[in-house]
Amino acid sequence: MEITETNTILLLGGSILLLILLITCFGMFWYLIRVNRGIETLIATMRRQQSPSGTRSPEATSLQEGDVRPVIRAAPECHRTVEIFQDRSDIRRSMEALTDKYSLDSITLASPDGFVIASSDPDADQIAAQYSHMIKKGTKPEDSRTQVFEMHYRGSPLIGIIRVDHPLPATWLSSIEEDARKILNWWLS
Numbered sequence: 001m002e003i004t005e006t007n008t009i010l011l012l013g014g015s016i017l018l019l020i021l022l023i024t025c026f027g028m029f030w031y032l033i034r035v036n037r038g039i040e041t042l043i044a045t046m047r048r049q050q051s052p053s054g055t056r057s058p059e060a061t062s063l064q065e066g067d068v069r070p071v072i073r074a075a076p077e078c079h080r081t082v083e084i085f086q087d088r089s090d091i092r093r094s095m096e097a098l099t100d101k102y103s104l105d106s107i108t109l110a111s112p113d114g115f116v117i118a119s120s121d122p123d124a125d126q127i128a129a130q131y132s133h134m135i136k137k138g139t140k141p142e143d144s145r146t147q148v149f150e151m152h153y154r155g156s157p158l159i160g161i162i163r164v165d166h167p168l169p170a171t172w173l174s175s176i177e178e179d180a181r182k183i184l185n186w187w188l189s
Contacts, residue, residue, distance in 0.1 A: 042155050084179060091187040095120040098179055102172055105145070105163040109180055112136070112157050118183065121163070131161045151177050153184050 082101035084094050099107055099120045106121035110128035112135065121127055131148050134141065141148055147162045160180060162168070168176075 039155050042152075046152070084183060091118045091183065092120065094118075094183045094187065098176070098183065101179070102168070102176055103164070103166070104176075105165060107163075107176070107180070108161040109184070110159045110161065112159060117153075117158060118180075118187070127161055127163075128159070132159055135159055147173070149173060149177065151181070153181060 082097050084097040084101065095107060095109075095118050099105070104120075106119070106124075106127075108119035108121050108124045108127050109117040110119075110124075110132055111117060112132055114129040114132035116124045116128045119128075131141065131146070135148065135150070145163055145165060147164065147168065149160045149162070151158050151160055160177065162176065
């Protein structure tokens with residue numbers, strides 16, 4: 001009699017654990033579907049923002065789906081024409097070319113946690129940690145030579161930290177962000 005009761009209890013306990021496991025798996029499956037839809041929506045929104053007129057440039061139409069070559073767009077006036085990919089051996093060299101193009105002292109791209117993604121600054125680790133912490137606290141940089149902007153790359157938030165001696169025209173910031181995204185696409189794809 002005792003063996004039958006023990007087997008019944010074990011069978012009932014196993015059934016309950018199996019039910020809990022099935023419910024958990026279903027919940028995870030449902031969550032992944034929602035995240036996937038959110039990412040697809042974000043990608044579609046970013047594509048619409050990149051081509052606001054709904055038409056693509058000849059360079060963009062010649063690219064096939066999945067091609068990682070950057071799309072060349074008209075550069076804002078008043079900054080130097082510098083090729084950010086030609087003769088560049090690594091991502092740091094491309095970031096240095098970006099600083100040359102816009103006459104910046106340095107530029108650093110970091111995660112919101114303060115990890116450096118790409119930079120032209122030798123003190124990038126310290127800068128990324130300092131300014132990501134400031135962003136989390138909601139404070140602005142006290143140094144007038146530093147400009148911080150937020151951007152997204154493939155659905156992930158990034159922080160851009162620019163050090164510059166001169167005020168940047170408003171059109172340059174969006175162009176810098178676009179060039180930074182091109183660099184990430186080139187080197188991290």
